[in-house]
Amino acid sequence: MTGLGLYIGMGFRHITAIGALDHLLFLVALVAPYRPRDWRQLVLVATAFTVGHSITLALAVTNVVRLPTALIEFLIPLTIVAAAVGNLRQASTPRFGWHRAMLAGGFGLIHGAGFANFLRSMFFGPIALPLVSFNIGIELGQLVIIIATLLLFSVADSFVAVRRRAVLASVIVAAWAVTMAAQRVPW
Numbered sequence: 001m002t003g004l005g006l007y008i009g010m011g012f013r014h015i016t017a018i019g020a021l022d023h024l025l026f027l028v029a030l031v032a033p034y035r036p037r038d039w040r041q042l043v044l045v046a047t048a049f050t051v052g053h054s055i056t057l058a059l060a061v062t063n064v065v066r067l068p069t070a071l072i073e074f075l076i077p078l079t080i081v082a083a084a085v086g087n088l089r090q091a092s093t094p095r096f097g098w099h100r101a102m103l104a105g106g107f108g109l110i111h112g113a114g115f116a117n118f119l120r121s122m123f124f125g126p127i128a129l130p131l132v133s134f135n136i137g138i139e140l141g142q143l144v145i146i147i148a149t150l151l152l153f154s155v156a157d158s159f160v161a162v163r164r165r166a167v168l169a170s171v172i173v174a175a176w177a178v179t180m181a182a183q184r185v186p187w
Contacts, residue, residue, distance in 0.1 A: 007130045011137020014118060016145060022076045022180060023111065024145060025173050029083035030104060031149040032169040033090060035162055039150075041100075046146055048101035052108020053115060054135055060116030061131050070186035072113045077184065079107040080177035087170040 015023050030049065034042045059065040086103065119134050156165045 003129050004133045007133030008137040008140070010119075011134040011139075012141040013137075014115070014134075015138045015141035022080065022114075022177070025177055025180075026076070026080045026083060026107070026111065027142060027145045028149055028169060029080055029087065029173045029177075031146055031153065032084070032087050032166045032173070034150065034153075035157065036150060036154055041097075042146070042150070044098075044101045045104045046142065048105035049108040049111070050139060050142070052105040053112030053138075054108075056109045056112030057116045057119070057135060058112075058131060060113050061119055061127055065113075067113045067117075068186070069117045070184070072110065072117065074181060074184040074186050075110045076114050077177040077180035079110050081174050081181065083107065084170040084174035084177065087166055088174075 014020055018024075030045055031042065056065070060067060083103070086100070115134070115138060119130065153165060153169070160168075
């Protein structure tokens with residue numbers, strides 16, 4: 001396997017593995033208020049998250065920014081809680097727009113630092129190929145998770161109102177993330 005394929009596979013597995021539950025939960029929280037017909041807005045939000053985590057991933061892996069791992073691991077579940085609570089606040093009147101994309105981009109900055117801490121420990125030497133390849137793998141995995149979640153939610157929408165489904169998913173995700181944050185308190 002070439003370096004490109006190796007790091008793409010690592011990025012894909014990093015985001016889709018059950019050990020990446022925090023990232024999986026964040027993606028579920030991002031998708032929760034959407035239906036397939038809202039795909040354009042979801043693409044905007046997912047792209048903003050990608051831009052955010054790509055910036056921090058590049059800055060952290062190149063040692064331009066060095067963030068404490070314990071703090072980042074604590075902040076990641078807090079971003080999940082914030083995304084889920086945002087869904088709950090909008091449950092009665094969903095508003096899609098730039099504010100969700102900007103929030104996702106900001107949260108992506110935090111998640112990117114988490115990806116960087118993982119990636120930094122995995123390679124030595126030149127970073128361009130591992131950085132780009134790993135990020136491609138993360139994006140492919142993220143795309144699979146978003147599509148699968150959107151499809152599962154579409155099935156659920158046949159049985160329960162979309163808003164009710166979005167609220168239930170958000171409450172479950174928030175509760176899980178609060179537990180994760182409590183386990184990761186860095187002080």
